[in-house]
Amino acid sequence: MPAEHDHAAGGGAAAAGSAGLAAGRQPGSLAVRFDRAEARLGGRTIWSDVTLDVAPGEFVAVLGPNGVGKSTLVKAALGLVPLASGTASVLGRPPGQAGREIGYLPQRRSFDAGLRVRGIDVVSLGADGERWGVPFPGGGRLFASRRAARQRVKEVIELVGATGFAGQPIGQISGGEQQRLLIAQALVRRPRLLILDEPLDSLDLPSQAGVAALISRVCQEHGVTVLLVAHDVNPILSYLDRVAYIAHGGAVSGTPSEVITSATLSALYGTPIEVLSTADGRLVVVGQPEAPARHTDRHADGPALPW
Amino acid sequence: MVTSSLAVGAGSGAALGWNIGEDIRQLLALHFMVNAFRAGTIVAVLAGAIGWFMVLRRQSFAGHTLAVVSFPGASGAILLGISATAGYFAASIAAALVIAGVPRSPGGRGYSSESAVIGTVQAFALACGALFVSLYGGFLNSLTGLLFGTFLGISDGQVTTLLIVAVAALAMLAGLARPLFFATVDPDVARARGVPDRLVSAVFLLLLGCAAAEVSQITGALLVFALLVMPAAAAQQLTARPALSFMITIALGLVIAWLGLAVAYFSVYPVGFYVTTFGFTAYVASVIIRAAASRLARSRGLRQAVPA
Numbered sequence: 001m002p003a004e005h006d007h008a009a010g011g012g013a014a015a016a017g018s019a020g021l022a023a024g025r026q027p028g029s030l031a032v033r034f035d036r037a038e039a040r041l042g043g044r045t046i047w048s049d050v051t052l053d054v055a056p057g058e059f060v061a062v063l064g065p066n067g068v069g070k071s072t073l074v075k076a077a078l079g080l081v082p083l084a085s086g087t088a089s090v091l092g093r094p095p096g097q098a099g100r101e102i103g104y105l106p107q108r109r110s111f112d113a114g115l116r117v118r119g120i121d122v123v124s125l126g127a128d129g130e131r132w133g134v135p136f137p138g139g140g141r142l143f144a145s146r147r148a149a150r151q152r153v154k155e156v157i158e159l160v161g162a163t164g165f166a167g168q169p170i171g172q173i174s175g176g177e178q179q180r181l182l183i184a185q186a187l188v189r190r191p192r193l194l195i196l197d198e199p200l201d202s203l204d205l206p207s208q209a210g211v212a213a214l215i216s217r218v219c220q221e222h223g224v225t226v227l228l229v230a231h232d233v234n235p236i237l238s239y240l241d242r243v244a245y246i247a248h249g250g251a252v253s254g255t256p257s258e259v260i261t262s263a264t265l266s267a268l269y270g271t272p273i274e275v276l277s278t279a280d281g282r283l284v285v286v287g288q289p290e291a292p293a294r295h296t297d298r299h300a301d302g303p304a305l306p307w
Numbered sequence: 308m309v310t311s312s313l314a315v316g317a318g319s320g321a322a323l324g325w326n327i328g329e330d331i332r333q334l335l336a337l338h339f340m341v342n343a344f345r346a347g348t349i350v351a352v353l354a355g356a357i358g359w360f361m362v363l364r365r366q367s368f369a370g371h372t373l374a375v376v377s378f379p380g381a382s383g384a385i386l387l388g389i390s391a392t393a394g395y396f397a398a399s400i401a402a403a404l405v406i407a408g409v410p411r412s413p414g415g416r417g418y419s420s421e422s423a424v425i426g427t428v429q430a431f432a433l434a435c436g437a438l439f440v441s442l443y444g445g446f447l448n449s450l451t452g453l454l455f456g457t458f459l460g461i462s463d464g465q466v467t468t469l470l471i472v473a474v475a476a477l478a479m480l481a482g483l484a485r486p487l488f489f490a491t492v493d494p495d496v497a498r499a500r501g502v503p504d505r506l507v508s509a510v511f512l513l514l515l516g517c518a519a520a521e522v523s524q525i526t527g528a529l530l531v532f533a534l535l536v537m538p539a540a541a542a543q544q545l546t547a548r549p550a551l552s553f554m555i556t557i558a559l560g561l562v563i564a565w566l567g568l569a570v571a572y573f574s575v576y577p578v579g580f581y582v583t584t585f586g587f588t589a590y591v592a593s594v595i596i597r598a599a600a601s602r603l604a605r606s607r608g609l610r611q612a613v614p615a
Contacts, residue, residue, distance in 0.1 A: 107495075135485060
């Protein structure tokens with residue numbers, strides 16, 4: 001699937017065109033599907049008429065301003081929030097029934113700087129943290145399954161490029177390093193679907209770029225479907241297969257080139273928004289309300305950024 | 308039994324010599340001292356294990372409250388003429404259930420928002436304890452014993468009770484350990500993975516209540532942190548490896564308890580003071596060791612970064 005999109009050229013958005021609508025989007029084979037879904041919390045409609053298709057292996061972002069119900073969408077996909085109307089399916093099953101096959105990264109949680117637990121321990125919890133009992137130290141020498149689990153933890157830490165700092169207390173490494181370890185934690189059980197809630201929030205720009213590239217690599221090289229929630233599209237825009245915008249109760253989804261246009265976004269947000277195309281064909285969204293960091297715009301075409 | 312256990316600092320008349328073998332023989336010659344070591348050992352292991360999680364969960368304040376509440380429990384039990392041990396456990400466990408029942412603010416990870424409630428309850432509990440002691444009227448020393456610890460007159464029955472409660476609590480902790488660790492370090496993901504967060508926290512508070520009640524009987528209600536916090540805090544300074552710091556915690560707790568009891572035997576001052584002093588020393592030493600180690604690592608890193 002991702003082969004249809006030329007990410008490396010950086011012109012993904014423009015080149016992809018209608019590729020996202022190509023054959024293979026039958027409802028049955030979709031990784032995530034929302035059909036005219038509506039969510040209510042405390043009697044208030046959060047969003048309604050949300051239709052979203054995510055095909056296996058795609059990298060899809062759910063975008064929109066803060067407080068619009070993006071996390072609610074994630075929770076609905078996980079089966080933690082029931083739908084008021086419409087239907088949803090995740091990995092071919094009703095939400096909440098694909099537990100082990102979903103890697104979930106909740107909205108940014110920061111670790112207390114004084115927490116004296118290593119990063120590798122946090123990653124290991126992704127493998128068997130909810131099992132009762134005590135993991136006896138040295139069990140790896142006795143049980144093959146423990147050995148395999150430990151090997152897998154080492155593997156995912158390498159995959160996210162965290163080998164150098166996984167042995168340090170997690171409270172003392174940077175936000176970007178923590179986020180890499182948390183992605184590793186979500187990947188330990190080889191999920192088919194990775195759901196990430198604001199993974200780039202409160203990271204500095206180089207870390208945002210690095211983590212975005214990592215997520216894209218996981219998606220492409222390991223065939224993991226990625227559903228990512230964000231309020232700032234720019235760091236991930238060039239990697240995306242599809243986007244869904246939620247704003248003021250409504251939603252629009254499609255390929256980036258379909259959705260990320262000045263007209264569509266201005267209508268969604270109800271405020272003028274410009275989509276600019278840089279010299280190398282990348283799209284940059286400007287004037288987005290509540291863009292977390294103004295300097296995103298200022299530095300967007302700086303030469304040091306790898307996307 | 309109660310009366311003798313409250314006679315603190317009676318002075319054993321023993322003399323500390325340079326012959327360590329002889330000192331230890333003296334220590335263990337008396338049955339009450341053997342019982343003191345048995346009780347100290349049981350309490351140190353339980354307090355270390357529960358305290359390790361308590362320090363990690365930042366629930367020291369709750370732990371302190373559960374211990375303070377055991378003071379009116381014990382003094383009230385003495386006043387009513389029932390066993391002080393029963394009073395310790397009843398009060399601490401009841402308080403643990405109350406704290407577990409206080410609704411947590413959504414998204415709040417600890418008990419920080421309830422600290423005002425906990426503080427209020429704590430002050431009231433101390434006041435009640437003081438009232439019970441003065442109502443009982445008898446012994447001037449009893450207040451000191453309940454607040455600052457005693458090791459005299461621990462009966463065989465008391466040791467058995469301590470052991471049964473400790474074994475039960477440790478077995479429960481062993482069953483709970485991994486999800487508890489998960490819910491402590493990474494509550495959001497733990498919840499999403501199906502760890503019954505509230506239940507795990509509530510059971511842990513109950514175990515903490517048991518541990519606080521046990522420690523109170525040795526160190527006194529006000530000095531429980533000597534065995535509940537200090538070994539765990541020191542061990543977590545020394546290493547970030549969970550299994551290793553857990554084992555260091557237990558070892559430190561045992562050393563602190565044994566040394567405290569031994570020195571208290573040869574002196575006239577309360578055992579709580581010595582246990583706390585050794586705990587404090589261990590903590591200060593661990594902070595110094597960690598600072599020195601990180602400075603060493605930094606200077607080595609600098610040397611590598613700037614090749615000569």
